[in-house]
Amino acid sequence: MDGEELTEQETALYDRQIRVWGADAQRRLSKAHVLVYGMKGTVAEFCKNIVLAGVGSLTLVDDRVATEEALSSNFLIPLDENVYNGKTLAELCCDSLKDFNPMVRVSVEKGDLLSFGVDFFNKFDVVVVSCCSLAAKKMANDRCRKLSKRVAFYTVDCRDSCGEIFVDLQDYRYSKKKLEETIECQLQYPSFEEAVSVPWRALPRKTSKLYFAMRVIENYEEAEGRNPGEVLIADLPGVLKLKKELCTAQSVNESHVPDNLLERLITNTTEFPPVCAIIGGILGQEVIKAISGKGDPLKNFFFFDALDGKGIIEDISDPNAGK
Amino acid sequence: MVGAGGIGCELLKTLALSGFQDIHIIDMDTIEVSNLNRQFLFRQSHVGQSKAKVARDAVLKFRPHINIKSYHANVKDPDFNVEFFKQFNVVLNGLDNLDARRHVNRLCLAADVPLVESGTTGFLGQVTVHVKGRTECYECQPKPAPKTYPVCTITSTPSKFVHCIVWAKDLLFTKLFGDKNQENDLNIRSSDGASSSENVVDVFERKEDEDVEQYGRRIFDHVFGYNIELALSNEETWKNRNRPKPIYSKDVLSDELAHQNGSVNKNLATDDGSLVSAMASLGMKNPQDIWSLSENSRIFFETLRLFFTNRGKEIGNLSFDKDDQLAVEFVTAAANIRAASFGIPLHSLFEAKGIAGNIVHAVATTNAIIAGLIVIEAIKVLKSDIKSYRMTYCLEHPSRKMLLMPVEPFEPNKSCYVCSETPLSLEINTHHSKLKDFVEKIVKAKLGMNFPIIMQGSALLYEVGDDLDEDMVANYAANLEKVLAELPSPVTSGTVLTVEDLQQEFTCNINIKHRKEFDEEKEPDGMLLSGWTQPPSALEKEDKSISNGASTSDTPIAATEAEKDEIGIVSAAKKRRLSDIVDSELSNAADEARNRNQLQVIDDEDDLVMLEGNSDGYKKKRLQ
Numbered sequence: 001m002d003g004e005e006l007t008e009q010e011t012a013l014y015d016r017q018i019r020v021w022g023a024d025a026q027r028r029l030s031k032a033h034v035l036v037y038g039m040k041g042t043v044a045e046f047c048k049n050i051v052l053a054g055v056g057s058l059t060l061v062d063d064r065v066a067t068e069e070a071l072s073s074n075f076l077i078p079l080d081e082n083v084y085n086g087k088t089l090a091e092l093c094c095d096s097l098k099d100f101n102p103m104v105r106v107s108v109e110k111g112d113l114l115s116f117g118v119d120f121f122n123k124f125d126v127v128v129v130s131c132c133s134l135a136a137k138k139m140a141n142d143r144c145r146k147l148s149k150r151v152a153f154y155t156v157d158c159r160d161s162c163g164e165i166f167v168d169l170q171d172y173r174y175s176k177k178k179l180e181e182t183i184e185c186q187l188q189y190p191s192f193e194e195a196v197s198v199p200w201r202a203l204p205r206k207t208s209k210l211y212f213a214m215r216v217i218e219n220y221e222e223a224e225g226r227n228p229g230e231v232l233i234a235d236l237p238g239v240l241k242l243k244k245e246l247c248t249a250q251s252v253n254e255s256h257v258p259d260n261l262l263e264r265l266i267t268n269t270t271e272f273p274p275v276c277a278i279i280g281g282i283l284g285q286e287v288i289k290a291i292s293g294k295g296d297p298l299k300n301f302f303f304f305d306a307l308d309g310k311g312i313i314e315d316i317s318d319p320n321a322g323k
Numbered sequence: 324m325v326g327a328g329g330i331g332c333e334l335l336k337t338l339a340l341s342g343f344q345d346i347h348i349i350d351m352d353t354i355e356v357s358n359l360n361r362q363f364l365f366r367q368s369h370v371g372q373s374k375a376k377v378a379r380d381a382v383l384k385f386r387p388h389i390n391i392k393s394y395h396a397n398v399k400d401p402d403f404n405v406e407f408f409k410q411f412n413v414v415l416n417g418l419d420n421l422d423a424r425r426h427v428n429r430l431c432l433a434a435d436v437p438l439v440e441s442g443t444t445g446f447l448g449q450v451t452v453h454v455k456g457r458t459e460c461y462e463c464q465p466k467p468a469p470k471t472y473p474v475c476t477i478t479s480t481p482s483k484f485v486h487c488i489v490w491a492k493d494l495l496f497t498k499l500f501g502d503k504n505q506e507n508d509l510n511i512r513s514s515d516g517a518s519s520s521e522n523v524v525d526v527f528e529r530k531e532d533e534d535v536e537q538y539g540r541r542i543f544d545h546v547f548g549y550n551i552e553l554a555l556s557n558e559e560t561w562k563n564r565n566r567p568k569p570i571y572s573k574d575v576l577s578d579e580l581a582h583q584n585g586s587v588n589k590n591l592a593t594d595d596g597s598l599v600s601a602m603a604s605l606g607m608k609n610p611q612d613i614w615s616l617s618e619n620s621r622i623f624f625e626t627l628r629l630f631f632t633n634r635g636k637e638i639g640n641l642s643f644d645k646d647d648q649l650a651v652e653f654v655t656a657a658a659n660i661r662a663a664s665f666g667i668p669l670h671s672l673f674e675a676k677g678i679a680g681n682i683v684h685a686v687a688t689t690n691a692i693i694a695g696l697i698v699i700e701a702i703k704v705l706k707s708d709i710k711s712y713r714m715t716y717c718l719e720h721p722s723r724k725m726l727l728m729p730v731e732p733f734e735p736n737k738s739c740y741v742c743s744e745t746p747l748s749l750e751i752n753t754h755h756s757k758l759k760d761f762v763e764k765i766v767k768a769k770l771g772m773n774f775p776i777i778m779q780g781s782a783l784l785y786e787v788g789d790d791l792d793e794d795m796v797a798n799y800a801a802n803l804e805k806v807l808a809e810l811p812s813p814v815t816s817g818t819v820l821t822v823e824d825l826q827q828e829f830t831c832n833i834n835i836k837h838r839k840e841f842d843e844e845k846e847p848d849g850m851l852l853s854g855w856t857q858p859p860s861a862l863e864k865e866d867k868s869i870s871n872g873a874s875t876s877d878t879p880i881a882a883t884e885a886e887k888d889e890i891g892i893v894s895a896a897k898k899r900r901l902s903d904i905v906d907s908e909l910s911n912a913a914d915e916a917r918n919r920n921q922l923q924v925i926d927d928e929d930d931l932v933m934l935e936g937n938s939d940g941y942k943k944k945r946l947q
Contacts, residue, residue: 016357052363075339304727309713
């Protein structure tokens, strides 16, 4: 439908997945430009998935220098100090990713997320941010929303054996197959800021506890001026205090945010590789859906906890918005 | 680990990152181009090499200090016996076929090693934990059988493209290029046996000095023209069906075209591609194109010509292989010509290849997710955290908000012939059926044994092995040809046969019951095994049936052929969970999940059954 046909080489390489999503979706994938910010294990998994899927280009941003800790759940980096010494995480991951699929252009950009202007985001169709502050998430999401074209925006974070994905597809139209018919659908997404501003009391009682716990930690990081991921077990009293305050302010029972869950999330801050694989897989699938415009995308949060094994979708949006 | 393919690559990576130090990995396959889109440990330069070995080397690059041992071998090799399996704490399957899964299941049961089993197709996937005595084994529940089609649908009344593919692949291709001695229903018609079988064979034989182009036209006219005319003569068949249209080579090929065809070949004769591909020699590039009837006919003649001129030596021994370009081209063209005759929409080579090769729809993301879930279960197994074991479904459409849905494992099926000691019973005509029939149709086909021993009490009736002396081999060979009642120790009503597979260390008893008559249509084997979970078959009952080749599905849950309009009905046996306390909500959800996966029913947001609760919800429910 886009006129250009897949090459013989592409048809051979992508044979099995074209059988899943069709040649049309494959063509759209090959024209999509994806930005990722923050190269930890989950994002490495995601990058592998979409490079294999055959996106047009992938741009990596992470100026941090590689350390043993950063490599713990990242299979993109050879565990050889001679190789990683002095290079940034983005540079190291770029080298491996290029190797996965020669048909995808993988490159590195430098800079802090907060320093990127609207024009920067204009180069992309999909933006995925990880390991960044609440303020940075809100800002990046806002700048994507200012553009005339639709940029699909995602945040992803894993702590201990839990993971969270946030999705903003703005005003999104897509098609899906129901029985033999193809039907057109439409979804309205809130921004990250709008979503996290929905009063907790307005949310269904059964909303995933992880949602609230992640917000508490996010707010704690912001209040204490911590870097993302730098809230540790020593902070437990402070985190619990903030939880209490937030629950009071939101007029919800404190049982919405179990103490033991918060404790788990800040005890072990390194990612758990199986959870990286799962969250990176779900995120990859979502991005492929958004680019191809096929299939129900998730709206607008996804949570996984290895402890109970559930992978849950939550719609966190103001029920009155847009009415 | 068994399997270094789609799931295997992801699994080996995640295991290594998660801190597993000692991993053995078995895979008999070598790397192909179509693997590279998801089996991310492999590169173009590795095509043709051992998957297990390349996967090992790739993982050692980012985790150099762990021990990975690779085996480029079939897990069914005798080397991988019970002793071999006993050295492991847990076995993880990333397999692509039912046979190997059953085999590993038995070895794990015999070695008493927990097994984590997995499978994916497209966006669907499943992970289960099988622990002897604790949870069901892989064979406690019936598995969807490969889809089969009634013979007369294939030979006389195709109504879907897949019927034409099966005809082209299993009948015509085999007849022309495969084993001539194999039984072949190509010329069977629903009505009569008018044409004598001798004549039939002659038609497909290329006559001495017969020009290959003449031969091609003769075959074409016979199968697409004459046979259709014959079929049309049986008015009864077409009362409620659309009448097919005979197609003759002269209708589809003008002389000019035929000549052009020949000259194109000569021009390109030096091009390598034209030797192996009719598309290449005819200058057709895009496998996604749907060819016209005339293009299909040209491909048909060209593939036939190329087979006879370039691959003459293989003729007589060929079997269809989805990676054989020329074979795929032939089958696509033949299926399309037949489809045109029956008014069925034509398909591209890409689509035809998928149907003919039973190609599994596979994406990297699902495999990555499933591999993550396998590692989570493997860690629980190592901790013996039995209460936390879960069977997890990866769904395409959320069910009760869940894309990843865990359910408690089922307890062992008490009448499972594999993991319980329940005997099977077999009704058989002991005066007609030979031991050979019993070995082929029951022991191998139904019980999945590779190296069987058959005993009546202490008397050995049959065994296989390398270390048998000649007398014994001759003795067993003689036994195979005898009817059961005339064996040295006669097998009659009331006899209990013990069948054992030494490699699998799996034994079962079969109570024999003599029965005179069998319904040829419903019991084509001439025997009836019960107590064995019959794979459900999504089929109208017919005399005989033809399957679309062996299933290569990655998944135990979804039928290979996920056509939305064909639903296999699975009788979900009543099951109980590990806990004795009935929690119907969870069972229902689990049963429903099974059914959803087997039937691919789209979830419809009814909220009656809730699988809800916090992280310790299961426990609470159990206590209530």
